[in-house]
Amino acid sequence: MTGTGDGRRAALTLGPLLFNWPAAQRRDFYARIADEAPIDSVCLGEVVCAKRAPFSDPDLPEIARRLADGGKEVIYSTLALVMDDHDRALVAEIANASDMLVEANDLGAIEILAGRTHVIGPFVNVYNEGALAWFAQRGARRVSLPVELPTAAIGALGARAGAVELEVTAFGRLPLAISARCYHARARGLHKDGCRYVCDEDPDGLSVETLDGQGFLAVNGLQTLSHGVAALTAEIAPLRAAGIDRFRLWPQAVDMVAVARAYRDLLDGRLGPEEAAGRLAGLVPFAPVTAGFVSGSRSHYWHGTQGLAD
Numbered sequence: 001m002t003g004t005g006d007g008r009r010a011a012l013t014l015g016p017l018l019f020n021w022p023a024a025q026r027r028d029f030y031a032r033i034a035d036e037a038p039i040d041s042v043c044l045g046e047v048v049c050a051k052r053a054p055f056s057d058p059d060l061p062e063i064a065r066r067l068a069d070g071g072k073e074v075i076y077s078t079l080a081l082v083m084d085d086h087d088r089a090l091v092a093e094i095a096n097a098s099d100m101l102v103e104a105n106d107l108g109a110i111e112i113l114a115g116r117t118h119v120i121g122p123f124v125n126v127y128n129e130g131a132l133a134w135f136a137q138r139g140a141r142r143v144s145l146p147v148e149l150p151t152a153a154i155g156a157l158g159a160r161a162g163a164v165e166l167e168v169t170a171f172g173r174l175p176l177a178i179s180a181r182c183y184h185a186r187a188r189g190l191h192k193d194g195c196r197y198v199c200d201e202d203p204d205g206l207s208v209e210t211l212d213g214q215g216f217l218a219v220n221g222l223q224t225l226s227h228g229v230a231a232l233t234a235e236i237a238p239l240r241a242a243g244i245d246r247f248r249l250w251p252q253a254v255d256m257v258a259v260a261r262a263y264r265d266l267l268d269g270r271l272g273p274e275e276a277a278g279r280l281a282g283l284v285p286f287a288p289v290t291a292g293f294v295s296g297s298r299s300h301y302w303h304g305t306q307g308l309a310d
Helices: 023-036 050-069 085-095 107-113 129-137 151-160 183-187 236-241 256-267 273-281
Strands: 011-014 041-044 073-077 101-104 118-120 140-144 165-178 206-209 215-220 223-231 246-249
Touching: 011 256, 023 041, 023 050, 023 256, 041 050, 050 073, 050 085, 085 101, 085 107, 101 107, 107 118, 129 140, 129 151, 140 246, 151 165, 165 256, 183 206, 183 215, 223 273, 246 256, 256 273
Parallel strands: 011 041, 011 246, 041 073, 073 101, 101 118, 118 140, 140 165, 165 246
Antiparallel strands: 165 223, 206 215, 215 223
């Protein structure tokens, strides 16, 4: 088993769905996750755009029940960007629900959750030991680290984490930024208020190319993502040694059950890093699989490098 030397079992978290999928696709997706995927925790809820929430929220209680029946820990994630009173009310409704484990993705949610056990999402900047200690004192039991952290920072946080579980993103298009503007609507010649929910046309995000035709980024409504799909495999063992107990898989419109099985086999020593990388590459048809932000690159929070060179 891949481990830290103290016998701790590495866990897998399925992050919240970032994309605007049809209701039937979303329900089928989580039914398979509940019944078939070796996932320990599943995050639910709208993180990117509050306008989508009325279409997804009605299904959440039944999805959560099915996941819990399948042995999954259910976590409710809050918005990453709060812009008005409606957004604040949506975050407060989730954060004030005392019967749910909540993942806070902005400081407003963290303020509401103070004193209660909760999770810190990767949209909150936890860059150093002081920040980690502050969140822990306020009730955070788990912190999903931002994707831009380099090796040294991850190691320093792992050494000082104590009872707080640390999580690193292992798979998926990486969330890089979020804005009040809707890029998807603008790309279709629409305004944000009359977006017609065109983000549902791109279930894995809208790929953006440079003028030279090179894959550069991806757009998902208000959100900017990496063009490539990050898939850490060779990095998993060093991350475990650095004190990372959990690995996050972001939902994509691929066979996420197979993705989860590849990572479970890798973590449990049934699959080597190169074999896992090959299996994952075969599951993603829409973008290159990479250990970094850019196609053909190993530039990543783990490697601490920039640009295209390996």
